[in-house]
Amino acid sequence: MDKIHIEGLEVFALIGVYDWEREHQQRLIVDVELCADLSMAAQTDNVDNTLNYAQIAQGIKDFAAKSQFKLIEALASHMVDWLLQSFPMLKKVRLKLSKPDILANAKNVAVEFTKEQTL
Numbered sequence: 600m601d602k603i604h605i606e607g608l609e610v611f612a613l614i615g616v617y618d619w620e621r622e623h624q625q626r627l628i629v630d631v632e633l634c635a636d637l638s639m640a641a642q643t644d645n646v647d648n649t650l651n652y653a654q655i656a657q658g659i660k661d662f663a664a665k666s667q668f669k670l671i672e673a674l675a676s677h678m679v680d681w682l683l684q685s686f687p688m689l690k691k692v693r694l695k696l697s698k699p700d701i702l703a704n705a706k707n708v709a710v711e712f713t714k715e716q717t718l
């Protein structure tokens with residue numbers, strides 16, 4: 600299946616279980632794999648015939664900025680649902696959400712969800 604990848608997208612969200620975490624938005628990183636038929640875009644060379652990755656990246660940033668979940672699982676899962684609903688051309692989405700600045704002795708902590716279109 601054809602894929603568009605957006606890697607290392609920095610977003611900010613109010614996230615976390617503890618009160619001290621909820622005073623400011625925290626930095627998160629999104630890696631997303633967008634599965635869709637890209638053959639029409641390849642043939643026509645027209646951005647109207649594809650998933651515009653700039654529009655999707657901005658949508659992900661806006662979604663995160665408006666969210667108020669406690670767990671990264673909840674934010675990631677709702678983000679995938681929003682992508683599938685907003686972009687019917689998507690067949691499948693795999694999304695990894697990282698919270699890189701939270702664990703003192705680890706480089707990263709992340710969750711990953713994969714969901715398919717139900718439309």
Ligand SMILES: Nc1nc2c(c(=O)[nH]1)N=C([C@H](O)[C@@H](O)CO)CN2
Nearest residue numbers: 614615616617620669670671672701
């Ligand atoms: N599986 C998870 N575990 C934890 C989460 C989370 O989102 N998913 N969050 C926290 C705290 O908010 C953490 O970021 C700070 O200790 C703890 N465990």
